[in-house]
Amino acid sequence: MSRSRTDVPLLWTLRAVAALAGAITLLIVAFLILEAWPALQSPGIAHFLTDSSWFPASTAPQFNLLPMVVGTLVATLGAMLLATPLGVAAALFSRFYAPPVVATWFRRLLELLAGIPSVVYGFWGLVVLTPLIRQWAPPGQSLLAAILILSLMILPTIALLSETALRSIPRAYLQGAASLGLSRWATVIGVALPAARTGIASSILLAAGRAIGETMAVLMVAGNIVQVPDSLFAPVRTLTANIALELGYALEGHRAALFVSGLILLVLILLLVSLSRWIMREELNVTAGIEPYNEEARAPHG
Amino acid sequence: MADRIATVVMWGVALLITSTFAWIVGDLLVQGLPHISWDFLSSSPADAGRAGGILPILVSTLLILAVCMAVAIPLGVGTAVLLSEFGRRNQIFGRLVRYSLDVLAGVPSIVFGLFGNAFFSLYLGMGFSILSGGLTLACMVLPLLIRSTETGLRAVPDDYRRAAAALGLSVFTTLWRILLPAATPGLIAGLVLGIGRALAETAALLFTSGYVDRMPGSLLDSGRSLSIHIYDLAMNVPGGESNAYASAVVLIVLLLIINALTFRAADRWLQQRITPV
Numbered sequence: 001m002s003r004s005r006t007d008v009p010l011l012w013t014l015r016a017v018a019a020l021a022g023a024i025t026l027l028i029v030a031f032l033i034l035e036a037w038p039a040l041q042s043p044g045i046a047h048f049l050t051d052s053s054w055f056p057a058s059t060a061p062q063f064n065l066l067p068m069v070v071g072t073l074v075a076t077l078g079a080m081l082l083a084t085p086l087g088v089a090a091a092l093f094s095r096f097y098a099p100p101v102v103a104t105w106f107r108r109l110l111e112l113l114a115g116i117p118s119v120v121y122g123f124w125g126l127v128v129l130t131p132l133i134r135q136w137a138p139p140g141q142s143l144l145a146a147i148l149i150l151s152l153m154i155l156p157t158i159a160l161l162s163e164t165a166l167r168s169i170p171r172a173y174l175q176g177a178a179s180l181g182l183s184r185w186a187t188v189i190g191v192a193l194p195a196a197r198t199g200i201a202s203s204i205l206l207a208a209g210r211a212i213g214e215t216m217a218v219l220m221v222a223g224n225i226v227q228v229p230d231s232l233f234a235p236v237r238t239l240t241a242n243i244a245l246e247l248g249y250a251l252e253g254h255r256a257a258l259f260v261s262g263l264i265l266l267v268l269i270l271l272l273v274s275l276s277r278w279i280m281r282e283e284l285n286v287t288a289g290i291e292p293y294n295e296e297a298r299a300p301h302g
Numbered sequence: 303m304a305d306r307i308a309t310v311v312m313w314g315v316a317l318l319i320t321s322t323f324a325w326i327v328g329d330l331l332v333q334g335l336p337h338i339s340w341d342f343l344s345s346s347p348a349d350a351g352r353a354g355g356i357l358p359i360l361v362s363t364l365l366i367l368a369v370c371m372a373v374a375i376p377l378g379v380g381t382a383v384l385l386s387e388f389g390r391r392n393q394i395f396g397r398l399v400r401y402s403l404d405v406l407a408g409v410p411s412i413v414f415g416l417f418g419n420a421f422f423s424l425y426l427g428m429g430f431s432i433l434s435g436g437l438t439l440a441c442m443v444l445p446l447l448i449r450s451t452e453t454g455l456r457a458v459p460d461d462y463r464r465a466a467a468a469l470g471l472s473v474f475t476t477l478w479r480i481l482l483p484a485a486t487p488g489l490i491a492g493l494v495l496g497i498g499r500a501l502a503e504t505a506a507l508l509f510t511s512g513y514v515d516r517m518p519g520s521l522l523d524s525g526r527s528l529s530i531h532i533y534d535l536a537m538n539v540p541g542g543e544s545n546a547y548a549s550a551v552v553l554i555v556l557l558l559i560i561n562a563l564t565f566r567a568a569d570r571w572l573q574q575r576i577t578p579v
Contacts, residue, residue: 007472007473007474010473010474011388011473013380014380014381014383014384014388015384015392015395017376017377017380017381017384018380018381018384018385018395018396018399019395019399020377021377021378021380021381021399021402021403021444021448022381022398022399022402022403023402024402024406024441024444025402025403025405025406025409026402027417027421028406028409028413028414028417028441031417031420031421031425032413032416032417032420034420035416035420086315086318086319089311089312089315090315090316090319092312093312093313093315093316094316096312097309097312097313097316098316106316106320109319109320109323110319112323113319113323115498115502115557116326116502116554117501117502117503117504117529117553117554117557118502118504119502119504119529119530119532119533119550120330120532120550120553120554121326122533122536123532123533123536123546123547123550124326124329124330126536126537127536127543128325128329152322155319159319183304183305184305184308184309185304185305185308185309186305188308209408212410213408213409213410213411213412213413214410215410215411215412215504215505216504216505216529216533219537220533220536220537240410240412240505243412243415243416244412244415244505244508247415247416247419247508247509248508248509258416259416259420262412262413262416265410265412265413266409266410266413269405269408269409269410270405270408272408273404273405273408277404
């Protein structure tokens with residue numbers, strides 16, 4: 001591109017636009033801190049973990065966010081435990097086990113699943129899943145329902161991204177495995193999974209971020225009682241659901257406390273983003289020095 | 303032996319996922335389709351949504367989407383152009399913007415709701431309005447738009463740029479006539495993702511565009527989106543289930559239609575711009 005006089009204003013316009021786009025994140029952080037500030041000063045951060053309970057609107061307000069933090073972490077962890085093996089298996093199925101036509105349709109189905117709005121998942125969970133759980137162990141709206149719906153929602157993410165990672169394995173690895181006469185399972189365990197491990201790991205982290213941040217689906221099926229759950233069938237309330245339920249009528253200190261929980265969510269997400277960036281950087285270093293017949297590709301477990 | 307077990311397990315998992323999907327979609331269609339009629343699409347909700355239709359809700363949903371895209375597309379395309387075409391001359395700036403967008407892409411939707419409520423609704427005084435909701439969604443879909451437009455621009459062969467430079471075209475002409483049309487597939491993929499995300503979004507709209515289910519008179523009125531309508535009927539309105547089912551089917555069909563339309567429009571645009579004959 002050659003430069004002409006009209007190009008200088010154009011370049012500055014583009015810079016201004018990009019600066020605006022980049023500033024949104026700062027603006028979000030700034031406004032969360034601004035709104036949370038009254039609560040961070042009084043009662044102070046420690047109260048969010050040490051108060052006896054969550055009664056943010058009473059005359060002697062109590063701000064214990066711990067049950068919600070536990071709710072978020074337990075629901076996310078449960079969903080990860082369920083969705084990770086299923087998602088990776090779905091990716092392996094589509095890449096190594098399904099005939100080409102089946103694989104194409106299966107992938108389309110996963111894309112459709114990924115596109116279903118979370119409120120629809122929540123609605124289905126509320127009217128179909130929770131009554132089933134209620135028959136088994138009342139009240140039905142429970143940690144288990146939250147875990148099941150969340151895993152259903154993040155499974156397509158894990159499967160589709162892991163499939164992409166499996167697809168980008170160098171062809172020579174698989175040819176090497178084939179020429180050694182490895183069985184399909186030995187190829188998967190010994191060659192494909194190790195070679196695609198960073199891509200799979202980052203898909204899992206991305207899915208964890210989605211699970212932590214998910215609001216509607218969990219809100220609709222989890223029961224939303226403020227308590228540290230003592231069983232899978234106990235209702236829980238997550239950080240996100242807490243905000244959605246209470247922001248509508250929250251005033252002053254209560255409102256500020258909800259913005260504090262927003263900040264906590266943001267910090268959790270920041271940790272995950274940094275972690276996945278760090279893992280991807282490791283990957284770049286590794287692949288830079290990799291040889292086609294490295295140890296992992298050679299070690300068959302079958 | 304292990305190989306055979308693994309094969310069975312893989313097929314089992316695939317079958318499990320497929321049948322769960324069939325269960326969800328089948329249930330939605332069986333319960334929702336019978337309630338959908340022209341009447342349902344063209345009348346206002348009555349009795350808190352238990353009866354009547356969803357016309358004002360459809361209008362609000364499309365208005366929110368229009369505001370969102372009207373703001374996000376210019377911002378997104380501009381940023382993507384700067385990052386991919388002028389990245390070398392703005393290295394540190396570009397890296398900062400990119401990191402910020404990475405974080406933005408991970409921000410949970412309810413946090414966007416908190417921000418939109420504090421910034422657009424209260425600080426800028428827009429109140430609970432379609433404008434406030436649309437702007438909040440614009441912040442949310444921006445990273446998606448930027449990333450795929452940038453990918454599209456990077457896929458344009460450098461020969462195009464060299465040829466444009468050899469012809470002495472200005473930067474603006476090169477962008478407008480050559481690079482952006484050639485990057486349309488990326489732009490369109492971003493649009494489809496962005497629209498899908500915006501239409502599906504609920505949590506970010508709860509405290510920005512609000513709950514009001516009347517026909518909006520202007521962009522400063524509160525308007526209830528289809529997703530919030532489903533949520534409200536399911537959670538707060540006993541007996542609202544059948545209309546919630548119908549609304550869910552409408553939402554999913556709307557998503558599919560918009561996807562198809564966007565791809566078709568993209569094809570036509572691409573043909574006009576790049577092949578003049």
